Amino acid sequence: MKTRRQLQDVIESMPPLPEVAVQVLALVQDPDFAIEDIVSIVRTDPTLTARLLKLCNSSIYSLASTLTDIRDAVGRLGTRNVVRVVVASCSTHYFADSASRPRALDPHTIWRHALACGVASEVLSERLDVSDPGTAFTSGVLHDIGKVALSQQLGEDLVPTSPLPGEGLVAYERRVFGADHASVAGLVLDRWPVPAEVRRAIVDHHEAHKLLADPPLTAIVHVADLMVLRAGVGAPADGLELEYLPEALRLLGLDAARTDGFAPRFLTELAKIEEMLAV
Numbered sequence: 138m139k140t141r142r143q144l145q146d147v148i149e150s151m152p153p154l155p156e157v158a159v160q161v162l163a164l165v166q167d168p169d170f171a172i173e174d175i176v177s178i179v180r181t182d183p184t185l186t187a188r189l190l191k192l193c194n195s196s197i198y199s200l201a202s203t204l205t206d207i208r209d210a211v212g213r214l215g216t217r218n219v220v221r222v223v224v225a226s227c228s229t230h231y232f233a234d235s236a237s238r239p240r241a242l243d244p245h246t247i248w249r250h251a252l253a254c255g256v257a258s259e260v261l262s263e264r265l266d267v268s269d270p271g272t273a274f275t276s277g278v279l280h281d282i283g284k285v286a287l288s289q290q291l292g293e294d295l296v297p298t299s300p301l302p303g304e305g306l307v308a309y310e311r312r313v314f315g316a317d318h319a320s321v322a323g324l325v326l327d328r329w330p331v332p333a334e335v336r337r338a339i340v341d342h343h344e345a346h347k348l349l350a351d352p353p354l355t356a357i358v359h360v361a362d363l364m365v366l367r368a369g370v371g372a373p374a375d376g377l378e379l380e381y382l383p384e385a386l387r388l389l390g391l392d393a394a395r396t397d398g399f400a401p402r403f404l405t406e407l408a409k410i411e412e413m414l415a416v
C-alpha cells in the first residue's frame with residue numbers, strides 16, 4: 138500500500154476545476170439567474186464559446202442559418218444544455234485522460250459512468266423537485282473524483298480483487314485500497330471552490346448516517362450512482378453489493394423498483410449529451 142503522502146502529492150498535482158465551471162456552478166445556485174449572466178461567463182472562454190457555436194450549428198439542431206453570436210447560441214441551446222456542456226467539457230480530462238489511468242481502469246468506462254451519474258442526478262432532481270438540476274448534474278459528474286486520485290496514487294498496483302460476500306463498495310475500497318473514494322474526494326474538493334452542498338453530496342454519498350442530516354442532494358447523488366451501476370453503466374468489481382441505502386430512498390420518497398424505473402429516461406438523456414459532446 139502506498140502512503141498518505143503520495144496520495145496528497147497526487148491531489149496537489151491535479152489541475153483545479155476551470156474557472157468557467159466554478160463560475161457557472163456558482164451561478165446556477167441562484168434560481169433567478171439570467172441568460173445574460175451565463176453568456177458573460179462563457180464569453181470569457183474562447184474554446185468553450187467556439188464549442189457551443191459549433192454544437193449549435195451542427196446537424197443536431199439543423200438551423201436554417203449559421204449562428205455566430207454566443208448570445209444567440211446560448212438562447213438556442215438553452216441554459217440546461219449550456220451548463221451540461223460547460224461542466225462536462227471542464228471535467229472530462231480528470232476521468233478520460235488515458236495517460237494518467239492505470240490499465241485496470243478503462244478511461245471510457247469511468248468517464249461514461251461519471252457522465253451518466255450527472256445525468257441521472259439531474260433527472261432525479263427535476264422529477265423530485267429537489268435541489269437545482271445544474272447543481273445536481275455537476276455533483277453527479279464529479280462524484281467519483283476521489284476514484285481518479287486513488288487510482289493515480291495506486292497506479293499499476295490497482296489490481297481487480299474480488300469483494301467478500303455481501304460487501305459494499307465503500308467497505309471493499311477501504312479493505313483493498315486503505316481509503317474509500319468518497320473521503321478521498323473530500324481531500325480533492327478541499328482545494329476547489331465548489332459550493333458546500335456539492336462538496337457534501339460527493340463526500341457523503343455513501344454515508345447512511347449522514348444522508349438524513351445533509352441536504353437532499355446527497356441522497357440524490359447516492360441513488361443516481363447506484364441506479365447507473367444497476368443499469369450497467371460503470372464497471373464495479375464482480376459480485377459487489379449494489380443495494381440502495383434505505384435512508385436515501387426514504388428521504389426521497391422512492392423505492393428500489395420505482396428508482397430503477399427512471400433508467401430509460403436517464404439513458405435517453407445520456408445518449409443526447411454524448412451526441413452533443415461528440416460534435
Ligand SMILES: [Fe+2]
Pocket residue numbers: 280281318319342343362
Ligand atoms: Fe460512489
Ligand SMILES: [Fe+2]
Pocket residue numbers: 250254280281362
Ligand atoms: Fe460512482
